[in-house]
Amino acid sequence: MARWETGTRERLQAAALERFAEHGFDRTTVAEIATTAGLTERTFFRYFADKREVLFDGQDHFEQAFLDGLDGAPTAEPMALVRASLTGAAAFFPDERRPWARTRQAVISSHPGLQERELLKLSGLAVTLTGALRDRGMDAVTSALAAESTMTVFRTTFAAWIEDGQTRSFTELQDAVLDRLHTLVAPA
């Protein structure tokens, strides 16, 4: 994709998020998003099928981040695969992304339909991960537990990462959450 196209997509996303946060998702129109971005509706629809897609664009890259992590795993030991996949996910959430992620989450949390879509997205990712772990020779129960535990650590980390005033990096928080999971499940 040419550089100016990437810029246009990002302008539309920033404009949409601004309108959603200020006026609510339901009360924002595509025309308003386009105007806020200084672009036309027609341009909007070259990038997104509808206004909801602005919030869920990049889903493929998000899933791929977990899978890329798996590919970088040093061994096929189940917990090493969980850690590798989480390392991949963390790469998707650099500090620059935090303000966007915070606002996006606030918009989603205030709208049941968007919450459902987000749940479906994460549930689909758990299914994808379970399959990827099975492909690496893990049995059905362990791969389900490993994929779901990956999602548990991811979700808990994400919630902490977007908290008001949080400055620790995604990776740092995730390592701490993983340590906690270890302490929880395997008490000393």
Place this chain on the structure above:
Amino acid sequence: MARWETGTRERLQAAALERFAEHGFDRTTVAEIATTAGLTERTFFRYFADKREVLFDGQDHFEQAFLDGLDGAPTAEPMALVRASLTGAAAFFPDERRPWARTRQAVISSHPGLQERELLKLSGLAVTLTGALRDRGMDAVTSALAAESTMTVFRTTFAAWIEDGQTRSFTELQDAVLDRLHTLVAPA
């Protein structure tokens, strides 16, 4: 509730599940469910707001099973609370319930709207459990991890319990899944 009322509810549920499984959820009408049960539509609506509610009736009791389990925990040690809550859940799934659970799951898996509702239900339960664990003095991160891990073990157990030909009890399967989680997160 009087005994005859319980009987009527169960007849309607059995009739609905039979129709959903044979003809699909969308193509089944309340009139057909009532006829199959040998009852009137009016009677149906005394028990359920709509046909979807037939599948999600008992949600309060389902959640309560996890909470009752927590109340029976021997200590406030986090993993003891997870185990106690799962023991409570298992009480909700005696062997007699397995054929119903199998058919219900098949109906839900074949319908995206029902899947979303089921995801919302389980996600809501995780939030309820997180709150109940915090009320017992657990910190935010540990209570989120404990609640999500409870749901992970529950879902994985449930999937194994309803597999074709599966004869092991919910409790027995759940103990095995918990052992696997332990092995996964705390490798020897």
